[in-house]
Amino acid sequence: MDTYSLEGELTIFTAAQLKPELLNFLHSSTAPELNLSAVTECDTAGLQLLILLKREATLTGKSISFMMHSKAVIEVLELARLTSQFGDPIVLAHS
Amino acid sequence: MSFELDDDMKAALVTFIQESVELLQELEDRLMILSGQDSSDDDIQAIFRCAHTIKGTAGLFGLDAIVRFTHIMENVLDRVRKHELDINPDLIGLLLKSGDHLRVLVDAASHGRETTSPEQLALGEYLLNQLKSYQNTLELPKTSANTQHKVETINTPQSASGNWLLFLQFNEHCLRDGMDPLAFIRYLTTLGDIVELSTFAHNMPDAEHMDPETNYLSFEIILSSNADKETIAAAFEFVREGSVIHIIPLEHRIPYYVELINSLSPEDAKLGELLIKCGVITQHELDQGLNTQSTDTTANKPIGEILVEQRVVQQPIVNAALTKQKDLKEQKARENRSIRIDAERLDKLIDLIGELVISTSVATLSAKQVRSVALHEAHAHVNSLVEAVRSSALQLRMVAIGTVFSRFQRVVYDISKELNKDIKLVINGAETEVDKSVVEKISDPLTHMVRNAMDHGIETAAVRLARGKPEQGTVKLNAYHSSGSIVIEVSDDGNGLDKDKILSTAINRGLIPPGTELTEQEIYALIFEPGFSTATQISNLSGRGVGMDVVKRNIHDLRGAIKINSEIGLGTTIEIHLPLTLAIINGFLTKVGDISYIIPLDRVIECLELPTNEQHDYMELRGEVLPFIRLREVFNNTGPISKRQNVIVVEHLGLKAGLVVDRLLGELQTVIKPLGELFSHVQGVNGSTILGSGEVALIIDVATLLAQQEKLMQASLTSALAHIN
Known part of the structure; x- marks a missing residue:
């Protein structure tokens, strides 16, 4: 199991740089896991990347799990009502 | 939300400000009615x-402070409307203050600011809290500060079902433009509760072609909110371009809107306007629909159909609106309509017509030299048309004085509270029409006079009862037309003016030397002198000796005059005589030597020939002594004297005199051109005009001449008496 730890912003400012990195990670790993505990900020661009990863995983017959969601990520997923669709257990890592 | 508007929006904002000011005035007027007995x-x-x-429109401009404030007001008023809450003086007072606060906010918005001074903010918060104590529901508009809290509860099942279906697909560039769709959704939570939300990513291309900086997401939201469509749409004001945004009332709300449409007043007979009025569609959506309608001429579809096709509104609502529209059209035919016109444009028109009047007389004069009957007839026709145009143009400027009077309900209400006196205001002649420029300038002087009447005129309740008067004092405002002027009366049933007290005060203040003999009117006029105040106690409102002299100056600037009637213990009536219009007068053209003088026709009583050999400064006219005012002497005119001179009898405020002139040239209509600064000190002339011949004529200020004459006579009388003694 491979884990990729996202750190800092997951926003329009980092999306262009993160997209190839995250896709590479997804394609190179068999059971990818994304640690979101250090994501400080998340916006629509960030949310789109998360959606893209989930979709790409399904398309390639894999499953990517997101874990240790930070508060910023939870807020966005709740707002977009995608928590259940993504199906990852959410643990409040940082209170 | 930032407060940057494009030009269209700026123009719309001006309209909003105007409308709001009017609405706030109506709000105040109606509140004053509520405080009386016969409210409904x-x-x-x-x-x-x-x-x-106000709330709805303010939302369109993103004026959150106004929206937030009016929202609470609306809630309270809604309870009153449903008879859940009784109206009482405290609540009226609070609502009046709230109206004032809104005025400040609207005023700030008109200057492009959203925030006001810290004091105003504090006052706003205070009023909000007061208002909140009247609203029982817990539903408050949430500020974005609450968002954090909101997110935690978002998954709890909502019992209330939503009433708006929103479909939002923001344009592709919005992310790069710094606009985050999620932020807009967060903002929606301040307008209401998001009952359901689905995120769609079906527009996102495959991973390789997906541009991480392009927006692909779209959202479908069910929003439970009392906000109207305009308010909700306003949230998306800045991303509207290129975005697909639909805001549709939910199916089960349709009966509500149908009912709403049926209850609408007949102000808007257009289908689109009806729909906007009840908040089903926004102005922008209508414009888009109309645009489609005009570009796609082949289809020739009615606007209702287009709106339904554009997923803006549902068919049943359109049907209801269509039916209503038909009813309204029939009603409308019978109703008067009004147009809002920029005052400046109107002034320009009046100006031009003034020039036209002058040019017409030039043309008529030249035509007389050409002995052609046809030309003469044509000119007669043109003249009568110009006359008609002139009078209807002047009518455009006429407004009912009631617009000023009604403001005083509030003034009297406030001041009587402050003074702790029970005073009612009675208004008569509110429908009397007067030139708009007069109305604008009369408001301040009237305020001073009403304040003065309430403060100094009306006695305290105890004194009134002791004098056998009703405990409640009365201040009356009255207006009527009288021979070419409008008379405005401010009267009270209070103390009346004490002549002796006024005289002694004036002497104490050094306004007049001791022992001066004055007429009743002159004594009363002293209260308008700068630095005069008989109030022993200086109150918040009056008694500082400022104000009444301002009144005098303002009235004088309007070419008006003041007359006071008073009876000790019974009350005082102050009459203000003002010209109906400031722009054009009917005059009587006369000549002294080579110079033309115009005497305002509404001051002229009759014309006589001056008896030859009359060397006195007066003549006998039907048993009365008529003093002369020789214009030749007044203006140091040294032109050739004609053999036969004429006397024009003029009257103003009960004073009569005969103006001695050389020749009478008849009536004419003329535009008053103000004299330049250089001539402002010249007495007896208050304007000039250009005659058809191109010659300048001076317009005589009859009131001043008469007043001077009166003074001279008093002086000579006094000295004559002194001789006898």
Whole structure:
């Protein structure tokens, strides 16, 4: 199991740089896991990347799990009502 | 939300400000009615509508402070409307203050600011809290500060079902433009509760082609909110371009909107306007629909159909609106309509017509030299048309004085509270029409006079009862037309003016030397002198000796005059005589030597020939002594004297005199051109005009000449008496 730890912003400012990195990670790993505990900020661009990863995983017959969601990520997923669709257990890592 | 508007929006904002000011005035007027006995449910409805309309429009401009404030007001008013809450003096007082606060906010918005001074903010918060104590529901508009809290509860099942279906697909560039769709959704939570939300990513291309900086997401939201469509749409004001945004009332709300449409007043007969009025569609959506309608001419579809096709509104609502529209059209034919015109444009028109009047007389004069009957007839026709145009143009400027008077309900209400006196205001002649420029300038002087009447005129309740008067004092405002002027009366049933007290005060203040003999009017006129105040106690409102002299100056600037009637213990009436219009007068053209003088026709009583050999400064006219004012002497005119001179009898405020001139040239209509600064000190002339011949004529200020004459006579009388003694 491979884990990729996202750190800092997951926003329009980092999306262009993160997209190839995250896709590479997804394609190179068999059971990818994304640690979101250090994501400080998340916006629509960030949310789109998360959606893209989930979709790409399904398309390639894999499953990517997101874990240790930070508060910023939870807020966005709740707002977009995608928590259940993504199906990852959410643990409040940082209170 | 930032407060940057494009030009279109700026123009719209101006309209909003104007409308709001009017609505706030209506709100105030209706509140004043509510505080009286004969109020009705209509008044409450109207007040509610005012608050509601302001809120709706303010939302369109993103004026959150106004929206937030009116929202609470609306809630309270809604309870009053439903008879859940009784109206009482405290609540009226609070609502009046709230109206004032809104005025400040609207005023700030008109200057492009959203925030006001810290004091105003504090006052706003205070009023909000007061208002909140009247609203029982917990539903408050949430500020974005609450968002954090909101997110935690978002998954709890909502019992209330939503009433708006929103479909939002923001344009592709919005992310790069710094606009985050999620932020807009967060903002929606401040307008209401998001009952359901689905995120769609079906527009996102495959991973390789997906541009991480392009927006692909779209959202479908069910929003439970009391906000109207305009308010919700306003949230998306800045991303509207290129975005697909639909805001549709949910199916089960349709009966509500159908009912709403049926209850609308007949102000808007257009289908689109009806729909906007009840908040089903926004102006922008209508414009888009109309645009489609005009570009796609082949289809020739009615606007209702297009709106339904554009997923803006559902068919049943359109049907209801269509039916209503038909009813309204029939009603409308019978109703008067009014147009809002920029005052400047109107002034320009009046100006031009003034020039036209002058040019017409030039043309007529030249035509006389050409002995052609046809030309003569044509000119007669042109003249009568110009005359008609002139009078209807002047009528355009006429407004009912009631617009100023009604403001005083509030003034009297406030001041009587401050003074702790029970005073009512009675208004008569509110429908009397007067030139708009006069109306604008009369408001301040009237305020001073009403304040003065309430403060100094009306006695305290105890004194009134002791004098056998009703405990409640009365201040009356009255207006009527009288021979070419408008007379405005401010009267009270209070103390009346004490001549001796006024005289002694004036002497104490050094306004007049001791022992001066004055007429009744002159004594009364002293209260308008700068630095005069008989109030032993200086109150908040009056008694500082400022104000009444301002009144005098303002009235004088309007070419008006003041007359006072008073009876000790019974009350005082102050009459203000003002010219109906400031722009054009009917005059009587006369000549002294080579110079033309115009005497305002409404001051002229009759014309006589001066008896030859009359060397006195007076003549006998039907048993009365008529003093002369020789214009030749007044203006040091040294032109050739004609053999036969004429006397024009003029009258103003009960004073009569005969103006001695050389020749009478007849009536004419003329535009008053103000004299330049250089001539402002010249007495007896208050304007000039250019005659058809191109010659300049001076317009005589009859009131001043008469007043001077009166003074001279008093002086000579006094000295004559002194001789005898």
